[in-house]
Amino acid sequence: MQRLVLAVATVAALATALPAAAQFQKPDDAVKYRKAGFTLMAAHFGRLGAMAQGRVPFDAASATANAEIVASLSKLPFAGFVEGTSGTEKGQPKPNVWSDRAKFDEGAKKMQEEVAKLAAAAKAGPDAFKAAFGAAAGTCKNCHDNYRVQ
Amino acid sequence: MQRLVLAVATVAALATALPAAAQFQKPDDAVKYRKAGFTLMAAHFGRLGAMAQGRVPFDAASATANAEIVASLSKLPFAGFVEGTSGTEKGQPKPNVWSDRAKFDEGAKKMQEEVAKLAAAAKAGPDAFKAAFGAAAGTCKNCHDNYRVQ
Numbered sequence: 001m002q003r004l005v006l007a008v009a010t011v012a013a014l015a016t017a018l019p020a021a022a023q024f025q026k027p028d029d030a031v032k033y034r035k036a037g038f039t040l041m042a043a044h045f046g047r048l049g050a051m052a053q054g055r056v057p058f059d060a061a062s063a064t065a066n067a068e069i070v071a072s073l074s075k076l077p078f079a080g081f082v083e084g085t086s087g088t089e090k091g092q093p094k095p096n097v098w099s100d101r102a103k104f105d106e107g108a109k110k111m112q113e114e115v116a117k118l119a120a121a122a123k124a125g126p127d128a129f130k131a132a133f134g135a136a137a138g139t140c141k142n143c144h145d146n147y148r149v150q
Numbered sequence: 151m152q153r154l155v156l157a158v159a160t161v162a163a164l165a166t167a168l169p170a171a172a173q174f175q176k177p178d179d180a181v182k183y184r185k186a187g188f189t190l191m192a193a194h195f196g197r198l199g200a201m202a203q204g205r206v207p208f209d210a211a212s213a214t215a216n217a218e219i220v221a222s223l224s225k226l227p228f229a230g231f232v233e234g235t236s237g238t239e240k241g242q243p244k245p246n247v248w249s250d251r252a253k254f255d256e257g258a259k260k261m262q263e264e265v266a267k268l269a270a271a272a273k274a275g276p277d278a279f280k281a282a283f284g285a286a287a288g289t290c291k292n293c294h295d296n297y298r299v300q
Binding site: 029037039 | 190
């Protein structure tokens, strides 16, 4: 499974090597792309949360599967944060994504690092998984608090 | 890279082992999920198409990276085809998804098999890649022709 995590990370690393601006024909495509990425990620992360919070029984296979998917998805949405796509409606990114882009990218990287630990934690057992989930969820919250219109 | 394709397939196989109905709190969540999955897949598949059709120069690393992402995404959307979510508007799934579910699932599987070949084809070179892309695109078209409101 270590190999699987490495493999997923390799896929993700290849994805981030592609320049974002070259990837979307118009800004609205970038917006739709990142929303789709976060929607998928949230669905799988939500299933992890249900287990971490004891709302459904912990199942190591399910937790591992969903964690692997979250890790592979975690690199994708950020390419969608292209110039000219900030907004003022709830859920939209604030202009500081771009004025503080280095910090924003660092926050994304921190999230990717934490979600990459989830699968191994799931295999270690429910307590390790709960701790790892909390750490990962904290990284999501950090960026949302700083960069997303509430 | 063979190991990477296998690893991605393993992740995807784990994902399909999870019962679809248990995964969404309400049908609209399933609809949003599948649309997000296809949006992400289309973005990356579109970049492959641009190369396959000569609209942008063939780049093996970019083709491989996007092909790996398409392959990992290809298993995800189908869990979103839950009961009660057919429609009559353009792009929505027709009722035959459910009345012919075995065939629909077979069509999805065929697409997954063909996109799984794209990364190896990209490494083999532009001609192999173009042929593999055409085969994969054909599987998308087949299901869209049969099951999606035009």
